[in-house]
Amino acid sequence: MTRLGWSILAVILLLGAGFASVVSIGSSPVVTPPQAVAPTAQPDPRGGRLPVPVAGVARDALVDTWGQARAGGARHHDAIDIMAPQGTPVIAVADGRVEKLFDSVDGGRTVYLRASDGGTVYYYAHLADYRPGLIEGQAVRRGEMLATVGATGNADASAPHLHFSVLRMAPGEGWSGGQAVDPYPLLAQTRGNR
Numbered sequence: 001m002t003r004l005g006w007s008i009l010a011v012i013l014l015l016g017a018g019f020a021s022v023v024s025i026g027s028s029p030v031v032t033p034p035q036a037v038a039p040t041a042q043p044d045p046r047g048g049r050l051p052v053p054v055a056g057v058a059r060d061a062l063v064d065t066w067g068q069a070r071a072g073g074a075r076h077h078d079a080i081d082i083m084a085p086q087g088t089p090v091i092a093v094a095d096g097r098v099e100k101l102f103d104s105v106d107g108g109r110t111v112y113l114r115a116s117d118g119g120t121v122y123y124y125a126h127l128a129d130y131r132p133g134l135i136e137g138q139a140v141r142r143g144e145m146l147a148t149v150g151a152t153g154n155a156d157a158s159a160p161h162l163h164f165s166v167l168r169m170a171p172g173e174g175w176s177g178g179q180a181v182d183p184y185p186l187l188a189q190t191r192g193n194r
C-alpha cells in the first residue's frame, strides 16, 4: 500500500472511531432516561391502596368477609361488607365516572363507578340514597360523596352496611361484567393482615 493509501486508511479508521464514539455518546442519553424515569413509573409501594369507601371507618376496623358462604353456601361473598350507621356517607375510592345507577333485588340501590383507567369498576350496594343530583356518566373525584349507607336489597334491615366489590374488567367489558378481586388487602391497615 502506498503512503497515500495508508493515510487514507488512517483517516477512515479515525472517522470510524469518531463516529462510533459519537454514536455511543449519542445513544447513552437515549438509554438512560427510561432507567431514570422507571422508579416513578413503578406501582405505588402501598399497592394501589384505596381509601375506605365509608366515611369515618378506620382501616383497622375492617373485617375480611371475602369468600364467606352466602345463601346457604350456594355462592360465596365476592366483596367486603363494611358496617356503618344508616345514612353514613359513601365515597368514591378513585377518580372516575358513574357508569351505572341500578336497583337490583339483592343489591338494592347500587352504584357502579368506573375508574379513569377503565380497567376497574367499584360496586357499591345496599345504599340508602344517592347523593342529590348524582347521574350516570357523571365524573367524580376520589373522596367525593356518592351515596349513603343503607340496607336496601337483601341486607338485614337491622344491620345497615356497604357491600363493596372491586371488579377487574376485560377490555370493552360492560358494568355488569368483570372479575371480582378481594378488596380487603386494598383497604386494610397492612397487606395480608387477615
Ligand SMILES: [Zn+2]
Binding pocket: 077, 079, 080, 081, 162, 163, 164
Ligand atoms: Zn355483602
